[in-house]
Amino acid sequence: MCVYDANAHMTITLLLFASYADALGASALTVELPRDSTVGDVLTAIRSRRGADRLPPSPLVAVNQRYAALSRVVQEGDEVAIIPPVAGG
Amino acid sequence: MCVYDANAHMTITLLLFASYADALGASALTVELPRDSTVGDVLTAIRSRRGADRLPPSPLVAVNQRYAALSRVVQEGDEVAIIPPVAGG
Amino acid sequence: MTPLASLVREPIDSLAVIRAVSTPANGAVLLFLGAVRQVNDGRDVTGIDYAAYEAMAQRELEAIVDEAVAAFGTADVAVVHRLGALAVEEVSVAIAVGHPHRDTAYALSRWVIEALKRRVPIWKREHYTDGTREWVDPTGHVGAGAPT
Amino acid sequence: MTPLASLVREPIDSLAVIRAVSTPANGAVLLFLGAVRQVNDGRDVTGIDYAAYEAMAQRELEAIVDEAVAAFGTADVAVVHRLGALAVEEVSVAIAVGHPHRDTAYALSRWVIEALKRRVPIWKREHYTDGTREWVDPTGHVGAGAPT
Numbered sequence: 001m002c003v004y005d006a007n008a009h010m011t012i013t014l015l016l017f018a019s020y021a022d023a024l025g026a027s028a029l030t031v032e033l034p035r036d037s038t039v040g041d042v043l044t045a046i047r048s049r050r051g052a053d054r055l056p057p058s059p060l061v062a063v064n065q066r067y068a069a070l071s072r073v074v075q076e077g078d079e080v081a082i083i084p085p086v087a088g089g
Numbered sequence: 090m091c092v093y094d095a096n097a098h099m100t101i102t103l104l105l106f107a108s109y110a111d112a113l114g115a116s117a118l119t120v121e122l123p124r125d126s127t128v129g130d131v132l133t134a135i136r137s138r139r140g141a142d143r144l145p146p147s148p149l150v151a152v153n154q155r156y157a158a159l160s161r162v163v164q165e166g167d168e169v170a171i172i173p174p175v176a177g178g
Numbered sequence: 179m180t181p182l183a184s185l186v187r188e189p190i191d192s193l194a195v196i197r198a199v200s201t202p203a204n205g206a207v208l209l210f211l212g213a214v215r216q217v218n219d220g221r222d223v224t225g226i227d228y229a230a231y232e233a234m235a236q237r238e239l240e241a242i243v244d245e246a247v248a249a250f251g252t253a254d255v256a257v258v259h260r261l262g263a264l265a266v267e268e269v270s271v272a273i274a275v276g277h278p279h280r281d282t283a284y285a286l287s288r289w290v291i292e293a294l295k296r297r298v299p300i301w302k303r304e305h306y307t308d309g310t311r312e313w314v315d316p317t318g319h320v321g322a323g324a325p326t
Numbered sequence: 327m328t329p330l331a332s333l334v335r336e337p338i339d340s341l342a343v344i345r346a347v348s349t350p351a352n353g354a355v356l357l358f359l360g361a362v363r364q365v366n367d368g369r370d371v372t373g374i375d376y377a378a379y380e381a382m383a384q385r386e387l388e389a390i391v392d393e394a395v396a397a398f399g400t401a402d403v404a405v406v407h408r409l410g411a412l413a414v415e416e417v418s419v420a421i422a423v424g425h426p427h428r429d430t431a432y433a434l435s436r437w438v439i440e441a442l443k444r445r446v447p448i449w450k451r452e453h454y455t456d457g458t459r460e461w462v463d464p465t466g467h468v469g470a471g472a473p474t
Contacts, residue, residue, distance in 0.1 A: 017231055018301035019313040062299070065234035081231055081299075085317045088228070088235075088259060088300030089212045089271050089291060106379055107449035108461040151447070154382035170379055170447075174465045177376070177383075177407060177448030178360045178419050178439060193341060196357075202364035202414045208435075209344075209357040215426060216350035266350045278363060280439065287356075288432055 008035055012042055012074055015081035023054035033074075039063060040070040042080055059083065097124055101131055101163055104170035112143035122163075128152060129159040131169055148172065181247055182256035183239035185232060190258050195274040199254035204276035206283040210291055212271040214264050218314075222307040228261045228270060231299040235259070238298045242290060250286040252277045257290060259300060270302075329395055330404035331387035333380060338406050343422040347402035352424035354431040358439055360419040362412050366462075370455040376409045376418060379447040383407070386446045390438060398434040400425045405438060407448060418450075 014029045021027045024046070031045045039061050046052055060083040061068055067083070074080055103118045110116045113135070120134045128150050135141055149172040150157055156172075163169055182198045196209055214226050239257055246255045254276035264270055273290050277283040295316075305311045330346045344357055362374050391403045402424035412418055421438050425431040443464075453459045 015231065017299070018229055018303070019315070022313070062231070062234055065231075065237050067297075081234070083231070083299050084301060084313065085315045086295070086297065086299055087302045087314045087316050088230075088298045089295040104379065106447065107377055107451070108463070111461070151379070151382055154379075154385050156445075170382070172379070172447050173449060173461065174463045175443070175445065175447055176450045176462045176464050177378075177446045178443040192344065196340065196359070200359075200361065200415060205361055205363040207359040207361060207417075209340075209359070210428070210431075211344070211348075211355040211357070212428070213348065213353055213355060215353040267348060269355075280358070280360075283358075284432065284436055291428065 009033065010035055010037075010074075010076035012037075012076075012078060012080055014042055014046065015079065017081070018084045020055060020059070020082050020084050023051040024049055025051060035076075036073055038070065039068060039072045039074060039080060042074060043070070043082070055082065060085075098122065099124055099126075099163075099165035101126075101165075101167060101169055103131055103135065104168065106170070107173045109144060109148070109171050109173050112140040113138055114140060124165075125162055127159065128157060128161045128163060128169060131163065132159070132171070144171065149174075181243045181253055182258070183236070183243045184258050185230060185236055185239070186258055186260050187262045188260075190260055190269045190272045192269070192272055195256050195258055195272045198256040199274045199276035201254060201276060203278055204252075204254060204283075205278050206280035207274065207276045208280075208283045208287040210271075210273040210287050211269045212291070213269050214266050216266045218304060221304070223266060223304050224307055225263060225265050225305045226270070227263050227303040227305070227311075228259075229301050229303070230259075230261055232261075234299050239294070242293045242297065245293070246275075246286060246290050250275075250277070250282055250289070252282070252286070255286070255290065257294065259294070259298070261300070329391045329401055330406070331384070331391045332406050333378060333384055333387070334406055334408050335410045336408075338408055338417045338420045340417070340420055343404050343406055343420045346404040347422045347424035349402060349424060351426055352400075352402060352431075353426050354428035355422065355424045356428075356431045356435040358419075358421040358435050359417045360439070361417050362414050364414045366452060369452070371414060371452050372455055373411060373413050373453045374418070375411050375451040375453070375459075376407075377449050377451070378407075378409050380409075382447050387442070390441045390445065393441070394423075394434060394438050398423075398425070398430055398437070400430070400434070403434070403438065405442065407442070407446070409448070 151170045
């Protein structure tokens with residue numbers, strides 16, 4: 001029997017910028033995931049969206065405004081972002 | 090018999106700057122020299138002046154506002170200068 | 179002086195950036211200005227939009243300045259990056275550093291601009307004379323931009 | 327822009343020097359400022375007199391700019407050196423260069439200041455807090471200056 005357990009899930013906000021925001025038609029997405037999911041899992045969860053094929057396989061990511069690894073475990077309330085190739089200066 | 094021949098001599102203006110001007114107490118000296126003298130000869134001609142011992146043996150020199158060798162032959166009217174170690178910037 | 183790291187939407191005041199690093203101890207002050215070029219990769223540019231992940235960009239700029247201060251032994255580092263729509267020849271970034279000696283000033287200035295270009299989440303969308311616009315990808319991949 | 331090389335007796339206008347090298351082609355502009363330091367070789371400095379063999383200094387500055395323009399492939403080089411009495415923190419020299427790319431801008435800026443320090447007949451007499459003053463000899467020999 002499969003019972004949905006709200007406590008075993010969490011809500012993650014994923015921020016998108018520049019070309020990635022254009023590709024997915026949004027600057028932020030909300031993703032529902034099991035607890036103990038990684039940043040990589042967040043990315044996998046949005047791969048089926050229209051335009052997601054324009055993201056690279058392993059984009060740069062940040063958690064709470066710091067660069068992070070795709071293996072980084074995320075927690076409820078974390079601010080996760082996909083960072084397109086930077087072009088400041 | 091030794092006759093003074095004005096045509097065989099020339100007048101050179103020697104410019105002095107900064108510490109060299111202080112050492113010799115003048116910013117310009119007039120030197121009378123035989124024709125075909127070199128910059129080195131100009132320097133030799135002022136070595137007996139008070140304060141000239143504070144000049145180095147082979148200072149930097151310029152002729153007509155360009156760096157020159159001590160062996161450079163000078164001509165009547167040339168502007169000869171002794172250049173102390175430069176310290177611009 | 180206090181190290182300075184900021185994002186602005188108005189034209190950058192270069193003199194103010196210089197003043198932030200000028201002290202009686204600094205014999206050398208170096209100001210780097212990055213400006214919008216009319217031609218980039220052979221295409222005629224009419225202007226650039228600079229966008230940022232602002233909270234993170236601010237944090238990264240501050241981290242770069244802190245690291246520079248620690249590594250180069252001077253507190254006199256100032257970085258200002260502009261965001262928004264810039265015209266050709268307008269200044270997008272100003273980096274001023276001050277140090278007693280010029281050797282270190284040059285090395286420090288260079289370190290800061292390279293770190294900024296590598297780490298700070300800022301993006302630019304070039305507008306071209308043919309009416310198209312495109313996000314610039316310095317890694318050389320095809321941009322996701324399209325004519326609009 | 328026309329390359330600029332000048333000697334002035336008034337405070338240097340840094341913005342004007344920057345403007346002299348800013349063009350739509352130049353993605354990088356670098357401004358080097360040399361300033362009077364309060365402490366030099368461990369001695370407390372109250373100010374500096376800059377003196378020059380003016381005609382030759384002007385000629386050498388122009389030669390340096392011409393050589394830089396030829397060697398680095400940009401016309402956007404501006405050098406202004408101040409003469410006369412300067413207080414601590416005042417700017418004695420401003421060198422601005424512009425280039426499409428920052429690599430060359432840094433190399434060019436450095437080349438110009440090193441050439442200036444090596445070749446241009448300018449001298450400086452430091453004034454110290456104990457009332458003495460002395461011509462600075464960067465070659466390290468004892469100066470010919472004396473208390474006055």
